[in-house]
Amino acid sequence: GAVVSQHPSRVICKSGTSVKIECRSLDFQATTMFWYRQFPKQSLMLMATSNEGSKATYEQGVEKDKFLINHASLTLSTLTVTSAHPEDSSFYICSAKVAFGSYEQYFGPGTRLTVT
Amino acid sequence: AQSVTQLGSHVSVSEGALVLLRCNYSSSVPPYLFWYVQYPNQGLQLLLKYTTGATLVKGINGFEAEFKKSETSFHLTKPSAHMSDAAEYFCAVFGTSYGKLTFGQGTILTVHP
Numbered sequence: 001g002a003v004v005s006q007h008p009s010r011v012i013c014k015s016g017t018s019v020k021i022e023c024r025s026l027d028f029q030a031t032t033m034f035w036y037r038q039f040p041k042q043s044l045m046l047m048a049t050s051n052e053g054s055k056a057t058y059e060q061g062v063e064k065d066k067f068l069i070n071h072a073s074l075t076l077s078t079l080t081v082t083s084a085h086p087e088d089s090s091f092y093i094c095s096a097k098v099a100f101g102s103y104e105q106y107f108g109p110g111t112r113l114t115v116t
Numbered sequence: 117a118q119s120v121t122q123l124g125s126h127v128s129v130s131e132g133a134l135v136l137l138r139c140n141y142s143s144s145v146p147p148y149l150f151w152y153v154q155y156p157n158q159g160l161q162l163l164l165k166y167t168t169g170a171t172l173v174k175g176i177n178g179f180e181a182e183f184k185k186s187e188t189s190f191h192l193t194k195p196s197a198h199m200s201d202a203a204e205y206f207c208a209v210f211g212t213s214y215g216k217l218t219f220g221q222g223t224i225l226t227v228h229p
Binding site for chain 1: 148152157158159160161162165167206210215216217218219220221222
């Protein structure tokens with residue numbers, strides 16, 4: 001149980017285009033999903049927290065207009081990188097938790113974004 | 117505020133040797149502590165966690181960790197390393213008042229024959 005999937009696993013896009021990454025909880029309903037970014041040889045940095053049906057809460061320094069997050073259902077959250085640039089190239093990982101107040105997060109396998 | 121420090125970005129051990137990965141945390145509230153493992157180009161897999169109760173926690177793949185409040189530490193150990201243990205390991209703290217996980221910098225474990 002508690003499986004989180006991400007799609008696509010890898011994506012290459014051209015500078016200036018937008019790319020959407022999906023995060024799905026396969027066997028549970030996720031009240032809250034998190035989006036992390038991981039640069040090579042670095043740790044995970046929380047970008048934003050999204051609760052189903054409400055606006056995402058972004059961490060300081062994360063551009064909300066550049067990284068659009070939508071959590072339209074209890075099993076799906078999407079991250080759209082708009083007008084991508086090479087510096088947006090990174091490994092993006094989502095996680096999900098079951099209930100408000102719960103502490104345990106289940107992580108997706110990650111999406112490798114390369115912007116050329 | 118909460119933070120996590122992992123001492124040693126790289127640890128190298130021989131197969132069969134003891135594995136010790138160090139983690140110290142800072143938290144203004146009683147923490148929940150986690151160790152995760154990450155293989156290349158993959159997400160994070162939970163190894164073990166401490167929330168309350170017994171301070172020595174056992175996880176998957178023979179790993180265990182001990183919560184020492186007086187030392188604000190949560191070091192990860194395994195008695196005998198296996199080649200398949202080679203990966204990156206992250207310590208993380210969850211502060212209930214913040215509702216967020218904060219990760220350490222990660223430690224890359226190399227196991228050589």
